[in-house]
Amino acid sequence: MAETTEPDFRARVRRSFDRQAFMRMIGAELTRVEQGMVEIELPFNEMMTQQHGILHAGIISSALETAGTYAGYSVLEPDAGLLTIEFKVNLLSPGRGERFLFRGEVTKPGTTIIVSDGRAYAMSQDAPPKLIASMTATKMVVRDREGFAE
Amino acid sequence: MAETTEPDFRARVRRSFDRQAFMRMIGAELTRVEQGMVEIELPFNEMMTQQHGILHAGIISSALETAGTYAGYSVLEPDAGLLTIEFKVNLLSPGRGERFLFRGEVTKPGTTIIVSDGRAYAMSQDAPPKLIASMTATKMVVRDREGFAE
Amino acid sequence: MAETTEPDFRARVRRSFDRQAFMRMIGAELTRVEQGMVEIELPFNEMMTQQHGILHAGIISSALETAGTYAGYSVLEPDAGLLTIEFKVNLLSPGRGERFLFRGEVTKPGTTIIVSDGRAYAMSQDAPPKLIASMTATKMVVRDREGFAE
Amino acid sequence: MAETTEPDFRARVRRSFDRQAFMRMIGAELTRVEQGMVEIELPFNEMMTQQHGILHAGIISSALETAGTYAGYSVLEPDAGLLTIEFKVNLLSPGRGERFLFRGEVTKPGTTIIVSDGRAYAMSQDAPPKLIASMTATKMVVRDREGFAE
Secondary structure (H helix, E strand, O other): OOOOOOOOHHHHHHHHHHOOHHHHHOOOEEEEEEOOEEEEEEEOOHHHEOOOOOEOHHHHHHHHHHHHHHHHHOOOOOOOEEEEEEEEEEEOOOOOOOEEEEEEEEEEOOOOEEEEEEEEEEEEOOEEEEEEEEEEEEEEEEOOOOOOOO | OOOOOOOOHHHHHHHHHHOOHHHHHHOOEEEEEEOOEEEEEEEOOHHHEOOOOOEOHHHHHHHHHHHHHHHHHOOOOOOOEEEEEEEEEEEOOOOOOOEEEEEEEEEEOOOOEEEEEEEEEEEEOOEEEEEEEEEEEEEEEEOOOOOOOO | OOOOOOOOHHHHHHHHHHOOHHHHHHOOEEEEEEOOEEEEEEEOOHHHEOOOOOEOHHHHHHHHHHHHHHHHHOOOOOOOEEEEEEEEEEEOOOOOOOEEEEEEEEEEOOOOEEEEEEEEEEEEOOEEEEEEEEEEEEEEEEOOOOOOOO | OOOOOOOOHHHHHHHHHHOOHHHHHHOOEEEEEEOOEEEEEEEOOHHHEOOOOOEOHHHHHHHHHHHHHHHHHOOOOOOOEEEEEEEEEEEOOOOOOOEEEEEEEEEEOOOOEEEEEEEEEEEEOOEEEEEEEEEEEEEEEEOOOOOOOO
């Protein structure tokens, strides 16, 4: 397992997340970084809807996939990078809410392959969080490839 | 099978696609609509990158998922809608290119469940199209639910 | 949600499981049935190996898929049936062990679609259970179709 | 790409397939081996059914997964092996038929990761082949690991 004990894995995760132009574009924030677990939050925005006015499946998937990537990244050694090989998303309830929370967690760390799972929740002031999607993603650790570490 | 023979399935698909604020936001265009097959194209844009400067997996997935939805939608009767239950994307090569083409095709039509497959290609003026991702998606046909038809 | 409160959902699940010739063929036993959660156990058997002598991915998937089906079935009303639409398995570690445990759990119940997740573990007398696979499955509830209820 | 030009990739694929005790157990035959494409056939057998008397999803998945593995294996260099990381199966129609055909094809070869897709068909003497399932699988090439090459 490629687990890191360096004190600043949080800073390393944040620096990489901050370079994701697309996460910035949609207003996603990295609100929690633990070893093997990351949370991203996103306020609802009409720009991100599909034809029925609810959050686009692509946005849900993008944020879940990113949460899964940084969950994996948080347990990597500092000079390694992570590429997503594949992921699957199940859309469990319509994406209606004021805010959305995306949690990624490492299910299986490894020196070559890291598998993470994710859950997405719709958040509203007057209701409990509602599970709207689940995800499983497979990532490959890359080393010695310029431009793929942090 | 819920196949439509109405002459204007293309117009119906376009009207629904045009209501997807998120597709508009990323500059996606519906460039081809056949019965059971749809193509979406997207110019590269730095706003849509991940931390290594290539197209974000979430953008690739969003456009593929949308192409799969409208491929299915093109064979539906006019008063039905389509909800995505789940989808899986395999990222086969880095998303580098001037433009990207996303093709969705119906693999299995049905009265309740429609399965579509998709392929994404990176396009450049001086090279053949490069396969960068594949997708399989499962959709559920919804009827009699206000707001879910076109 | 199609939750059942009938006292004998366990008997109903067992009767259906006992009709699965394939589960019998591989020596799988239903060792636990709760509402929304089912466990299946399987002793190792050389007949079920792949080319490297470890448990075949197909066996792992078969038992996981079945555990996911009966987890869903346990929360169905008595006269409904369940068809698997799709499932995905991640193989996390080689299938080496004396016995194997497959747990299926309902992640999202529903009147039409039920999503369950599963985990497979290799068991040995002298070691803690080892996670060898995870699964997500999408099922469709069928009613009024002869032969598909129990 | 790890493509092989050795004349006897067919023999190498067959030798490995013949060591799969589980494929033997269910009566599966390797009926076609090309570079990047493999077919497996299976006669219907009551032992392999689920609770409704049709072919068990686990059998369909096992044979599809194996076809995908050997499609990938056929383009590998002789001293490398292939491990399945994950796969997803969509069950498109009930598994009813006299025989079943499972075709695996390499979608994306690679030095580390190979992606293959598969299709399963039910065959009957008096009807055209019926598509009953589709699959996508991700495999990892392993080298220098004793016991994982052929």
